[in-house]
Amino acid sequence: MRIDFNCDLGEGCGDDAAILPWITSANVACGGHAGDDDSMRATVAACLEHGVAVGAHPSFPDRAGFGRRALVMTPAAIADFVAGQIEALAAVCRREGARLVHVKPHGALYNLAAQDRAVADSIARAVAAHDAGLRLVGLAGSRLLAAGRAAGLAVAGEAFAERRYEAGGSLTPRALPGASIEVLEDAIEQVRMLVREGAVVARTGERVAVRADTLCLHGDRPDAAAFARTLRRALDGCGVRVAAPGAEA
Template identity: 65%
Template sequence: MSRPLRIDFNCDLGEGCGDDAAIAPHISSASLACGFHAGDPLRMREAVAVCLRHGVAVGAHPSFPDREGFGRRELATTPEQVHADTLYQLGALAAFVRAAGGRLHHAKPHGALYNLAARDAAIAEAIAAAVRDFDPGLILYGLAHSALTAAGERVGLRVAHEVFAERRYEADGTLTPRDQPGAVIDSLDEALAQVRGMLREGIVVARTGERVPIRADTLCLHGDRPDAAAFARALRAALAAEGIAIAPPFSTPD
């Protein structure tokens, strides 16, 4: 697999637990909390303004209604409920983007909803349908080679297969659950090595040692980690050193 010349670099912002202003200059797209797992109207407005000021493409980050668990607890739900919740959150964020003179760029589920959609075809289809119903021009971000990316493609959406800089993978291409030891990569050097493997070779080394083929359209860094700004700066510099341009998916090259 040839080395890609460009990739999207995204981060989850507007969650009230990171330095959005310090992260935004280093990324090309951001997924903003819509009030269900984090965020509120004022924070959404502020996060949109930060992104637009730095030329960062703004996406919605819909989740389970779980502020207490930061959206990382899998709640009992139905496809109908997920469709409605996703539409609601897309509309909320899009209002702030439009008021600021921008346009919503993508949608990416958060936390437990993201992981559920990666493996559950019915939930994936509900999310993809909600995104299409809201705006068929939006890009759907989902775990690479997952049920969510497949559902997005089936309904005619543009899909960005997402990989993670600082999360471990399992042999089936899913993310190592956060309650497992080593699920989060704390070492910058280890994260950079994982990113290089995904971009240069199209593989990620699983927690158990297997080399797993992977498609990388967009690279995610979690914005809620304490060192997110330093991680973002270092990853951006490393990608530049590799000769890899950073740009939102499907954007027109300069």
């Protein structure tokens, strides 16, 4: 089996340098919830140093809430704001000699696009208009992936190492107790089940099928570097080839 291991970086709140050696793709904050030209440039340069694929991580314009509040915006306005964030990072990539590979929405925008087809379509159109060769990353089985396929994009279904799931396959809302998996051994067990059985156990005990092309770790948690190192070793121990989509076999 083969899987990508991605992390959200350039958000100004994590130890990116300690995380990068263990991942294969980075979702770089590009101005919505965090990030500016300097942070994007530094993150892209670090990704190049470690051979990590670079992706854009656009969000709602919500720095105060770290992009985790669902703002009231029309799909057209969302598309415009997402397009601007993608271009901001793409411009940095051009200057640094890097290639922009994928786009993964952040936070509340990611969760909304997983459920709302109009929002999902607006994001997919913005990505395709910028570069139809970009890969769109979204929650496995979600409307965002369906919208990406409809827009002619390659897509990657995503699962999470340290987030709990609901019985319907959505992520447990952060406002609920236990939404994040805090114990490393529990996260490792969820990852092993994902790669071996294509499933997770929901917060309420149900078995939920999850077909994942990429595995996410949130880089803003204080122990993200330790999680990244241990999860990568667990994946290697399962006999899984860890590589970014499109990387040579």
